Amino acid sequence: MSFISALGARALGIVSGVGDFTRFLVALLARSGIAVRRPRLVSQQIHFIGNYSLLIVAVSGMFVGFVLGLQGYYTLNRYGSEEALGLLVALSLVRELGPVVTALLFAGRAGTSLTAEIGLMKAGEQLAAMEVMAVDPLRRVLVPRFWGGVIAMPVLAAVFSMVGILGGWVVGVLLIGVDAGAFWSQMQGGVDVWQDVANGVLKSVVFGVAVTLVALYEGWHAQPTPEGVARATTRTVVVGSLAVLGLDFLLTALMFGG
Amino acid sequence: MSKTKTDFWVGLFVLLGAAALVFLALRAGNMSSFSFAPTYTLTAAFDNVGGLKVRAPVKSAGVVVGRVAAIGFDNKSFQATVTLDINAAYQFPKDSSAAILTSGLLGEQYVGLTAGAEDQNFAAGGKIRYTQSAVVLENLISKFLYNTADKQGTVSTPGNNGPGGAHQ
Numbered sequence: 001m002s003f004i005s006a007l008g009a010r011a012l013g014i015v016s017g018v019g020d021f022t023r024f025l026v027a028l029l030a031r032s033g034i035a036v037r038r039p040r041l042v043s044q045q046i047h048f049i050g051n052y053s054l055l056i057v058a059v060s061g062m063f064v065g066f067v068l069g070l071q072g073y074y075t076l077n078r079y080g081s082e083e084a085l086g087l088l089v090a091l092s093l094v095r096e097l098g099p100v101v102t103a104l105l106f107a108g109r110a111g112t113s114l115t116a117e118i119g120l121m122k123a124g125e126q127l128a129a130m131e132v133m134a135v136d137p138l139r140r141v142l143v144p145r146f147w148g149g150v151i152a153m154p155v156l157a158a159v160f161s162m163v164g165i166l167g168g169w170v171v172g173v174l175l176i177g178v179d180a181g182a183f184w185s186q187m188q189g190g191v192d193v194w195q196d197v198a199n200g201v202l203k204s205v206v207f208g209v210a211v212t213l214v215a216l217y218e219g220w221h222a223q224p225t226p227e228g229v230a231r232a233t234t235r236t237v238v239v240g241s242l243a244v245l246g247l248d249f250l251l252t253a254l255m256f257g258g
Numbered sequence: 259m260s261k262t263k264t265d266f267w268v269g270l271f272v273l274l275g276a277a278a279l280v281f282l283a284l285r286a287g288n289m290s291s292f293s294f295a296p297t298y299t300l301t302a303a304f305d306n307v308g309g310l311k312v313r314a315p316v317k318s319a320g321v322v323v324g325r326v327a328a329i330g331f332d333n334k335s336f337q338a339t340v341t342l343d344i345n346a347a348y349q350f351p352k353d354s355s356a357a358i359l360t361s362g363l364l365g366e367q368y369v370g371l372t373a374g375a376e377d378q379n380f381a382a383g384g385k386i387r388y389t390q391s392a393v394v395l396e397n398l399i400s401k402f403l404y405n406t407a408d409k410q411g412t413v414s415t416p417g418n419n420g421p422g423g424a425h426q
Contacts, residue, residue: 040261043268051271090286155275162278165286184285189366192313193287201279 024217028146031139035147041140045148049110053156056109057102061160064097065089065167072168073176082172083182087190089168094191094200095256098161100248103207106153107240111215114145115236118219119229142216149215153208154201161200199255206251207244214240296346298382299327302356302369303337308392310358310367316342318371323348326369342369349379355388367392 035042072088118141121127127137165187172178191197215236222232283289307329316324324344332339344350353374360367371386380386 040265044264046271047264047268051267054271054274094282094286152271155272155278158275158278158282161286162281165282187286188288191282191287193283193289197279197282197287200282 020221021213021217024220025213027138028143028213028216031136031143032147034139034143038144041144042147042151045144046152049114049145049148050152050155053106053109053152054159057105057156057160058163060101060105061093061098061163062167064101064160065093065164065169066171068092068097068164069168069171069176073172073178082176082178084186085168085172085178086165086183086187089172090165090187090191091196093161093164093168094196096248096252098164099157099200099203099207100244102157102160102204103153103211103244104241106149106156106208107211107215107237107244110149110152111211111236111240112233114149114212114215115219115222115233116229118142118145118216119222119224119232122219122222123224123226123229125224142220146212146216149212150205150208153211154204157204157207158201199251202255203248203251206247210243210247211240214243297324297343298346298380300342300344300350300380300384300386302340302342302386302389303332303335304340304356304358304389304391305337306391306394307338307340308358308367308394310340310369310392314366314368316344316369316371318348318350318373323371340369350374351376352378352380352384353388354380354386355390356386357390358392360393 068089069085072085073082076082076084076088118127121137121141127141130137130140169180169183173180173183218232218236218239222228310326310329312326312329314326315322316326324342326340327343328341330339330341331337340356342356350371351374353376355372355374357370357372358367359370374388
């Protein structure tokens, strides 16, 4: 008996969690008018979320490109088709690694700071003080952060892919000595602007929404104690990363599966 | 002061993203091969298109003169109908022939146009009469195998067609 009711409570908890999350998203979208009326609030958040994440994203992209160049060359060399190295590097970055790795870094770099900031605002009763002053904290604090994250994420993913391709070029062409013309022409022959590049950008937008939303939700619902904020920050990274990987599988199956 | 500074850095950030996207589209992608020049369509019926894909290049003498626009199946003749978008700058005689070729041993497949000798050129929507299908590697190998079997048959039992004689 207790087993069945435990199962029921669990199922209800999951369903109401999903509902809560969706209502949170709807509440944010309904208040999004402020992002148009006061764009400076959003641009401050883009500066905080995007510009400060640029360095870690660019450096990671460069090293991922280096490694793809080395490993790809090792495998392709066995089949005598080193010229396809450019295609391999570009396709794996544009379609998968660019959006996914950037989103994981984004959850770690920007998502945690969003959660901690909002959680501490809540713990310090700043959000309650705003409400007392008849300022809606959802509108004034969360909406600009949401749109800042959604805008910054595709930009970061595009930078990641570009730097990664240049990294693959450095290793493949400059260090190993793959023919530069074949490297670029194979890449241009195989990467389709709509099928590959546009779908990659679409993925990064979806991941941006998911990670930012998880970070804000966890911060908003954090226990207003130091321990609660710490737990919320951890949950942001765990839930955000899992959401990114799960969504990536779904999107890949939808975009490239058929 | 600090506000305009923030704006400047955000502007730079967004510009960098736009530059990255342009790089991905032009340098890594095939955006630069999109031509917005006017085109006209030709159709050609093939017995077998092999692995030909939409947007594969159409080449004549090795120069890209167009793209494959669509590949369909004609339910009356049981042949594949390939629609080609040819750059309007290039005209071909009416008896030109189309073949599905492969660049390199394992490369991608493309349509090769060989110009004919007639005076009149194709009008828009014209149909290429002389076509040559894609070479299917499996058929080639089986032909080769059966040929070898045939030859061995004739060597061991002269004057007799081998067991593979009935096959192509």
